[in-house]
Amino acid sequence: MAEHLQEKVIEVYNRVLPSVVGVSTVRVIDFLFAQAPVTGFGSGVVVERGGIIATNSHVVEGFERITVTTPEGESYQAEVVAEDPQWDVAFLRAEGADLPPARLGDSDEIRVGQFVLAIGNPFGQLLGGPSLTFGIISGVGRTLRVEGKIYENMIQTDAAINPGNSGGPLVNLDAEVIGITTAVIPFAQGIGFAIPVNEVKWALEQVKKYGRIVRPWIGVYGLDVTPVVALQLGLREPGGVLVVRIVPGGPAHRAGVRPGDVILAVDGKRIEGVSDLISVLRARGVDSIVSLEVYRRGTVRETRVRVEEAP
DSSP states (O other): OHHHHHHHHHHHHHHHGGGEEEEEEEEEEEETTEEEEEEEEEEEEEEETTTEEEEOHHHHTTOSEEEEEOTTSOEEEEEEEEEETTTTEEEEEETTOOOOOOEEOOGGGOOTTOEEEEEEOTTSOOTTOOEEEEEEEEEEEEEEEETTEEEEEEEEEOSOOOGGGTTOEEEOTTSEEEEEEEOOOTTOSSOEEEEEHHHHHHHHHHHHHHSSOOOEEOSEEEEEOOHHHHHHHTOSSOOSEEEEEEOTTSHHHHTTOOTTOEEEEETTEEOOSHHHHHHHHHHHOTTOEEEEEEEETTEEEEEEEEOEEOO
């Protein structure tokens, strides 16, 4: 069993490796009456022909010069096609690069306990190419608050993710990318997080359609109502989204939704958690009106909210 697993891991690594790149960045800052370069590094994964690469927004944000490097050492200049800092997703285009895209899986199908691989360039573009760490899915649907931002619906893994791994792929044993890893979580020790690949696929379709990532939004951030949370709130059964933060002046705030409320249903359809709420808002689209069923202190009421484009 162990020997078979070992061979499988090696096989998957070798299959995905050609689609993984190192991402090096440079910007120039004024320092003591002179200019000095500031460099950064991360990882990326090719998601489409034509040199389209997915990475983290924080890897490339604010940098003037971006270079991607293949495992064979070939380098290409790249530009940012689109980025979404709130979800920490960015797409690059490497001019002149004919790189093989990775197979993208379905992050809605992942299960806690399944084996995963994180591939990337920890601590920069070290000799020998991208490295591999191995672990399991430790949790799904995680909501994290980091430096004023809230990240929803994240994948949690015990596969080691170091700074240079940011933007690299999290892969299942079928050699499918199921997430884009991020090391932006400073308190994560012994655990790592990844953006679900379905978010990446959806964002890529937005770029193709609009030239940018258009994200339907009502200005709430929340977490899934698990059985434990339901018990604490006095709900008869789990399901819904507990609102943990609301954007002042946003659509939901104007409609009277407040932190501590639980969104149980949208347009009469019960939602199980954050991913369901996101899916419904995307299906309705920007400028639509949705009806929310909201639970607060033992009372359920309905309120209408306009869906807007996320700022």
